[in-house]
Amino acid sequence: MAKKVIRIHNKSDKPDNIVEKENLIIEKCLEMESELPSFMRDFFIYLKNGVAISTRLAYLQDILFFCRYLVSETQLTAATDIKEIRIEEFNKIKARDLNRFLGEYCTRYTIEKPESVMIMENHNRALARKKSSLAVLFKFLYRDEAIKENIAEGLNPIHLPKPQPDAIKRLEIDEVAKMLDVVENGTGFTEKELVYWEKTKRRDKAILTVFVTYGLRLKELQQLNVSSFNFGRGDFKIYRKRGKEVSMPLNQSVEKVIKEYISLERPPEQMISQEHRDALFLSLQKTRLTEKAIRELVKKYTSLALGTNKENGYSPHKLRATAATSLIQYGFSIYDVQNLLDHDNVTTTQLYAAHKKNVKRDIVNSFEWLDEYDKKNSPR
CATH class of the missing domain: 1.10.443.10 (Intergrase catalytic core)
Known part of the structure; x- marks a missing residue:
């Protein structure tokens, strides 16, 4: 089937190229939402109106990845397809299950392809993003009274090194x-x-x-x-x-x-x-x-x-x-x-x-009031 031509009817101040690029991201979001369980529908509405579209995309990618893990790597759901995961099963997930996902599975996992096996590693910065995505989801489901407990409060801390200016x-x-x-x-x-x-x-x-x-x-x-x-x-x-x-x-x-x-x-x-x-x-x-x-x-x-x-x-x-x-x-x-x-x-x-x-140190070191430390007056 021939790809349809996209035409933009733009009444905003944004240039058409930015509107078109945002539309591509939105389409990716909608595609992922269609793969996720229907009980997350209200959460999708929250993301649509509450965060930037790039953040919305990142959250959905992480949540879809977590749901794939539930289906393929755990006994936490009887579903064989992500779409079939039930809210009752999500209600039984504990903080320790999320911590195992982040601390054990996500740090190093493999993706099997027809002719190769790809080893995937996530360091703390990537793990922190996945933790953030899951925390937002479970906090919302708790606030929306879809689950009984806010298990996000029990997530283990992930240490991120403080950025160093020299680095x-x-x-x-x-x-x-x-x-x-x-x-x-x-x-x-x-x-x-x-x-x-x-x-x-x-x-x-x-x-x-x-x-x-x-x-x-x-x-x-x-x-x-x-x-x-x-x-x-x-x-x-x-x-x-x-x-x-x-x-x-x-x-x-x-x-x-x-x-x-x-x-x-x-x-x-x-x-x-x-x-x-x-x-x-x-x-x-x-x-x-x-x-x-x-x-x-x-x-x-x-x-x-x-x-x-x-x-x-x-x-x-x-x-x-x-x-x-x-x-x-x-x-x-x-x-x-x-x-x-x-x-x-x-x-x-x-x-x-x-x-x-360092500039302050250079200035102060070059501006001594005592004669014995004043380099300007020291013998050459």
């Missing part, structure tokens, strides 16, 4: 300059790579400049459109997590690289299909650049700036960290940087400001 990977300011020099001049590329670079250098420079200036998330940059930019007003629109529309001011550097890319390298409108005509960053096939392609592009240029191989290049998220630390090094407050990067909690931003401790 945050980012480019130093001189490495950012080197990266932009690479994209400007093609330094370090093979002859074959130079042919491709010549066709995309302005696009690549614009992408990297936007990343290190604003610290955008990968999705936020990938979704940018030509119509997102209002050069007359000197700003552009992005869509954050949970669909927040934000206006970002343009500085001269970003305005220059975007305009140069659009006028000197991006194909004319008539050569681009209607579907991709408004997309800002295009592939050589004249389609919207995918998140995967942008990720590979960033790894390529950062590896050259770092003097390492492509596999050890940085991801777009490391350029987000680079933007944060660079702004703080230039003297902006953590609250200004928090606002720019859309951090939910200022403690996240504070991680990038940790180097300030």
